Amino acid sequence: MLWLLIGLKAWWEGANQPGLPREGDALLHAYRALEMARMWRAGVLYPRWAPDLAGGAGYPLFVFHAPLFPWLVAALSIGLGLSIEQAMKAVLMIATLGGSLGVYLLARRWKLSPPAAMTAGLAFGYMPFQLQQSNYPQYLAITLLPWLLIIVDGALRGGGFTRRWSLSLTVALLGLSHNLTALMGYLLALSYAFALGISRKSRGRNLRKALAAFALGLGMALPYLGPSLIEIPQVHLERARTGVYEMVHHFRSLLQLLWWAPIRDERWGNRPLILTIGLHQALLALPSFALGLPGRRRTWQVAVRWGWIAWLMMIFLMTPASRPLWAILPGLSYIQFPWRWLGPVGLIVALLIGFSVEMVKPSIRWPAAFGASLLLILGTLGFIYDGGSRVPFARATLADLHRYEREQLYPGLTATGELFPKWVEGWPEPPPDVVRAYARGEEPDRLDRRTLPPEALARTLRLGPLDQRWEIQVPHRTPVRFSVLGYPGWMVAVDGRPVPTWVEARAGWLWAEIPAGSHQVRLWFPGQWRWRLLDGIAIGIGLGWLIGSILRRRRRNLQDPPSGPPAGAPEPHGESLHWGATGVALLFLLALDLRLPYHLWRITRVPLDHPPGADLSVQTDFEGRIRLVGYQIDRWAVSPGETVRLTLWWRPLIDLDEDAHVYVHGIPADHPFAAAQAFQSDHVHPGDLPTRRWDPEKHYRDDHVLKIPYDLPPGPYRLRVGLYGGSNNRRWRAGSGEDDGVDLPQVLIVRRTVRALPSPVSFGEALQLNGGEWPGEVRASEPVELWLSWRALRPLDRTYTLFIHLVDEKGRLAAQQDRLQLTSMWPVGEDVPLRAKFPPLPPGRYRVRLGWYLWPSMEHLLVHGPSGGNPEWESPQELQVHP
Incomplete structure (x- = not known):
C-alpha cells in the first residue's frame, strides 16, 4: 500500500500544477462545478435547472449530465472553504488513489502477491486513457469500476446486509457519476459475475440476492437516470449525435488502440486526441496469457481467461469491424463513442499486468514490480506533463462563465447547445438588465419590465436563483415575460394560485398573464411531478431497505472470509523485501523524489518556434x-x-x-x-x-x-x-x-509536358532550358503560342527577367516579351513550364531568341558555345507564317 501511494507521486505532480489545462474539457467541468456550488449556497442541492448558464437564460444541464462530480466539488468547496480549482484537484486525487487501491484489493482477492497487486494498482493509475482525458465525471466513474467488481465478488460469496448494501450503493454511485460509463461498468460486472460463477460455483441464492441488490442500486440512481432518459424528447439531443459527433467517426483501428503515448514534448497545442491502451501496457500484460492455458492454477486460469476474453471483445467493439453490431444491439449506441470502452479496458489490462508480474520468480518479484512500475510512469509522461500554460481558476465568477461560453462557443457549457428546449432556435440573448446584474455580481431580476404597461408598478420581494417574487400592479390584464427559457418544471403563481404559462415562439422565453389590479406574483422551479416521484422512490428504496434489513438482522457478519493472506500474516517465502529488492525499492523512491520522470521529459521539450520537421524560413x-x-x-x-x-x-x-x-x-x-x-x-x-x-x-x-x-x-x-x-x-x-x-x-x-530539346541549354550555370514547343507553321491571322520548360540548376538569390524575341530572316526584331520571373523562388531540379503568347505576325520566316538578364543592371546570364559566351540563345527551328 505504501509503495502504491509513493508510485502515484508523479501523477500528483502533473495534476497539481497551478491552474487548469487549456485543452480538453477541464474548464468546462470546472464551470459546471462552479454553477453547482453556487446553487448549493442558495440552498438547492440538486438543481436540475442551471439558471446561470446560456448567458443567464438558463439550461437543463443537470437533468442530462450526472451530478456526482460537481456535487463532490461543491461539497469540498463549501465545506472546507477550498476554491473550485482546489476542490476539483482534491476529488481527482481521491478518485485516483481510490481507483488504484481498488485494483490492488481486487488483485489480492485473486490471491496475487503484494508486488504484483501493487503493479496492477499503478497500471490502473497510469492508464493512458485516464491521464489524457479531461472528462472528469467519466474519470470518476472509471475509478469506481474496480470497487464494483470487488463488491460483486463479495456479494456472490454470500454474507448479509453489508455486502448487499455496498453493492447497491456502488451501483447507484456509478450511475450518478457518468451514465455512459455506468452502462459499460454494469455489463462488465455481469460478465465478471458469470466468470465467478464458473470458477466458484456460487449458490443461486447468493446470485439472486446480488441481482436484487443491483436492481435496488439502479432504483437509488433513478433521480438522475430516469429524467435523463424520459426528458430526451424535450431537447435537441440529436445535435450531439450527428456530424462530427456521429458514432461512425469514432471507431479506432487496432494500430491506434495500441499506439505509443507521446515520447517527447513537442508543444503541440492541437495534437489529435490519443486514444490508446498504450503499447507499453499491452506488452506488460502479454505474458499473463500463459496463466490462462491448461494446467495452471484453477483460480488464476479463470480470471486470466475472463480478462483476455473481455479485453479482446472490447477491442473489437472499438474497431470499425464492429459497426454492424452497434447497429443491431439495443442500447449499445447509447454509449455514443466506441472508444469509451478504453476505460473498462484499462482496468482489465491493469489486472493482467499484475498477473504478468506474478509469473516472475518470487526472489526477483519485487525488483520486477519496481521496474514495471517505472516503465508505466515513463510511458505516460506525455500525458502527465502537457508543457503548456494553464488557466487560473481560483477566483472565477459567473461573469467569467458567461465569457467562457461565448468565447468557446459552448452554449450552456455543452458543445452544440444540444440541451436547449426543442422550441428554442439558436441561442437567445438575455435582456440587458440580466447581463448587467451578472456583471455586478448580483442576482438577476427575472421579471422583464419592458413587457409591463407604462403605468404599471412592480416591486421586488425576493430574488433567488430558482424562486423570485414581486408585487405587481397593472391597470388591465397583461401578458408578462420572464427572463428564463420555458421548460417543464417552471411555474408562475398569482396570489398563490398557479396560472397558465406559454413560451415565446423561436426565442423560448416564458410568459404568463397577470389580471388587472395589485397581485403577488411568484416565479419558481419546483420541477416536474415525475421527477419528485423518482426522488421519492429512490429515497424510499434506500431508507426502506436500510430499516428493514436492520430489523431483520439478528446477527452481523463482521468481516468477509479472507481471500488472500490474512491480515498481519507473513508474506510467502521469497516475496519479502530482501536486501537486493530493498536496494531497488530505494532507487525507485529516490528517482521519484528527485523528479526524475519530469526531468527526463523536460529534456525532450521542443523549443518554442521550432516545431519538429517544419521549415522555419518564413517566420x-x-x-x-x-x-x-x-x-x-x-x-x-x-x-x-x-x-x-x-x-x-x-x-x-x-x-x-x-x-x-x-x-x-x-x-x-x-x-x-x-x-x-x-x-x-x-x-x-x-x-x-x-x-x-x-x-x-x-x-x-x-x-x-x-x-x-x-x-x-x-x-x-x-x-x-x-x-x-x-x-x-x-x-x-x-x-x-x-x-x-x-x-x-x-x-x-503546375506541370506540363514540353517537348524536350535535342540537348539542354545552360544559361550561366544557373538556369537551363530543357524543352520548347512552338508551331512550325501558322497563318498570319493566328496568334503564336510558345511553351518553354526551364529548370533552376542551383538555388538563386536573384530575380531574373526572361526575354523572348522573334526575329525575321534578316535578324530584325519582329516581336518581343520581357517578363520578370521569380527565379529566386523556383525549386531546384523541377521543370517550370512558361507560356508566351504573341499576336499574329506578318507572313515570313522567324526564329526564337531567348535570354535572361538582371534589371536594371542588364547583366545577362551567358550561354557558352564555340564562339564564347553569348547573352542569348537562338533556336535552330524556324517558324513559318503563311498568308
Missing part, C-alpha cells in the same frame, strides 16, 4: 499577436487535378480575444504583379481550434489540402499565407510593413 509576426512559425509541404510540383498537402505551424504571442482565420492563396508567379488568385484554402478555425483557445506556450498545426483545378494553366504559382478576422474580415498586417500576407519561399509548379 512572420502578424500584428504582434500570432506568429507563422513554419511550414511543411509534401511536394513542390503537381499536375492539374491533383492535391497538395500544406501544413502551417502557428503560435499565439499573447492570449487572443478574437478569432483569426487563415487563408492560403495560389497566385500566378509568371506574372508577379497579377493579384488574381487561381486556387485557395481558407480555415475559419485554423487547426480546427478557435484561436481564442490557443496557448502562447504551444504551437498549432494547421493542415491544408490545396485542390489544383483541372483547367488551371500550367506554370509557377506563389503560395501566399495570411490571417483575417473581425466583423469585416480585415486582413492582418504581416511583419513591420503594410503587406497583408507572406509568400512561401518557393513557388508551386
Whole structure:
C-alpha cells in the first residue's frame, strides 16, 4: 500500500500544477462545478435547472449530465472553504488513489502477491486513457469500476446486509457519476459475475440476492437516470449525435488502440486526441496469457481467461469491424463513442499486468514490480506533463462563465447547445438588465419590465436563483415575460394560485398573464411531478431497505472470509523485501523524489518556434499577436487535378480575444504583379481550434489540402499565407510593413509536358532550358503560342527577367516579351513550364531568341558555345507564317 501511494507521486505532480489545462474539457467541468456550488449556497442541492448558464437564460444541464462530480466539488468547496480549482484537484486525487487501491484489493482477492497487486494498482493509475482525458465525471466513474467488481465478488460469496448494501450503493454511485460509463461498468460486472460463477460455483441464492441488490442500486440512481432518459424528447439531443459527433467517426483501428503515448514534448497545442491502451501496457500484460492455458492454477486460469476474453471483445467493439453490431444491439449506441470502452479496458489490462508480474520468480518479484512500475510512469509522461500554460481558476465568477461560453462557443457549457428546449432556435440573448446584474455580481431580476404597461408598478420581494417574487400592479390584464427559457418544471403563481404559462415562439422565453389590479406574483422551479416521484422512490428504496434489513438482522457478519493472506500474516517465502529488492525499492523512491520522470521529459521539450520537421524560413509576426512559425509541404510540383498537402505551424504571442482565420492563396508567379488568385484554402478555425483557445506556450498545426483545378494553366504559382478576422474580415498586417500576407519561399509548379530539346541549354550555370514547343507553321491571322520548360540548376538569390524575341530572316526584331520571373523562388531540379503568347505576325520566316538578364543592371546570364559566351540563345527551328 505504501509503495502504491509513493508510485502515484508523479501523477500528483502533473495534476497539481497551478491552474487548469487549456485543452480538453477541464474548464468546462470546472464551470459546471462552479454553477453547482453556487446553487448549493442558495440552498438547492440538486438543481436540475442551471439558471446561470446560456448567458443567464438558463439550461437543463443537470437533468442530462450526472451530478456526482460537481456535487463532490461543491461539497469540498463549501465545506472546507477550498476554491473550485482546489476542490476539483482534491476529488481527482481521491478518485485516483481510490481507483488504484481498488485494483490492488481486487488483485489480492485473486490471491496475487503484494508486488504484483501493487503493479496492477499503478497500471490502473497510469492508464493512458485516464491521464489524457479531461472528462472528469467519466474519470470518476472509471475509478469506481474496480470497487464494483470487488463488491460483486463479495456479494456472490454470500454474507448479509453489508455486502448487499455496498453493492447497491456502488451501483447507484456509478450511475450518478457518468451514465455512459455506468452502462459499460454494469455489463462488465455481469460478465465478471458469470466468470465467478464458473470458477466458484456460487449458490443461486447468493446470485439472486446480488441481482436484487443491483436492481435496488439502479432504483437509488433513478433521480438522475430516469429524467435523463424520459426528458430526451424535450431537447435537441440529436445535435450531439450527428456530424462530427456521429458514432461512425469514432471507431479506432487496432494500430491506434495500441499506439505509443507521446515520447517527447513537442508543444503541440492541437495534437489529435490519443486514444490508446498504450503499447507499453499491452506488452506488460502479454505474458499473463500463459496463466490462462491448461494446467495452471484453477483460480488464476479463470480470471486470466475472463480478462483476455473481455479485453479482446472490447477491442473489437472499438474497431470499425464492429459497426454492424452497434447497429443491431439495443442500447449499445447509447454509449455514443466506441472508444469509451478504453476505460473498462484499462482496468482489465491493469489486472493482467499484475498477473504478468506474478509469473516472475518470487526472489526477483519485487525488483520486477519496481521496474514495471517505472516503465508505466515513463510511458505516460506525455500525458502527465502537457508543457503548456494553464488557466487560473481560483477566483472565477459567473461573469467569467458567461465569457467562457461565448468565447468557446459552448452554449450552456455543452458543445452544440444540444440541451436547449426543442422550441428554442439558436441561442437567445438575455435582456440587458440580466447581463448587467451578472456583471455586478448580483442576482438577476427575472421579471422583464419592458413587457409591463407604462403605468404599471412592480416591486421586488425576493430574488433567488430558482424562486423570485414581486408585487405587481397593472391597470388591465397583461401578458408578462420572464427572463428564463420555458421548460417543464417552471411555474408562475398569482396570489398563490398557479396560472397558465406559454413560451415565446423561436426565442423560448416564458410568459404568463397577470389580471388587472395589485397581485403577488411568484416565479419558481419546483420541477416536474415525475421527477419528485423518482426522488421519492429512490429515497424510499434506500431508507426502506436500510430499516428493514436492520430489523431483520439478528446477527452481523463482521468481516468477509479472507481471500488472500490474512491480515498481519507473513508474506510467502521469497516475496519479502530482501536486501537486493530493498536496494531497488530505494532507487525507485529516490528517482521519484528527485523528479526524475519530469526531468527526463523536460529534456525532450521542443523549443518554442521550432516545431519538429517544419521549415522555419518564413517566420512572420502578424500584428504582434500570432506568429507563422513554419511550414511543411509534401511536394513542390503537381499536375492539374491533383492535391497538395500544406501544413502551417502557428503560435499565439499573447492570449487572443478574437478569432483569426487563415487563408492560403495560389497566385500566378509568371506574372508577379497579377493579384488574381487561381486556387485557395481558407480555415475559419485554423487547426480546427478557435484561436481564442490557443496557448502562447504551444504551437498549432494547421493542415491544408490545396485542390489544383483541372483547367488551371500550367506554370509557377506563389503560395501566399495570411490571417483575417473581425466583423469585416480585415486582413492582418504581416511583419513591420503594410503587406497583408507572406509568400512561401518557393513557388508551386503546375506541370506540363514540353517537348524536350535535342540537348539542354545552360544559361550561366544557373538556369537551363530543357524543352520548347512552338508551331512550325501558322497563318498570319493566328496568334503564336510558345511553351518553354526551364529548370533552376542551383538555388538563386536573384530575380531574373526572361526575354523572348522573334526575329525575321534578316535578324530584325519582329516581336518581343520581357517578363520578370521569380527565379529566386523556383525549386531546384523541377521543370517550370512558361507560356508566351504573341499576336499574329506578318507572313515570313522567324526564329526564337531567348535570354535572361538582371534589371536594371542588364547583366545577362551567358550561354557558352564555340564562339564564347553569348547573352542569348537562338533556336535552330524556324517558324513559318503563311498568308
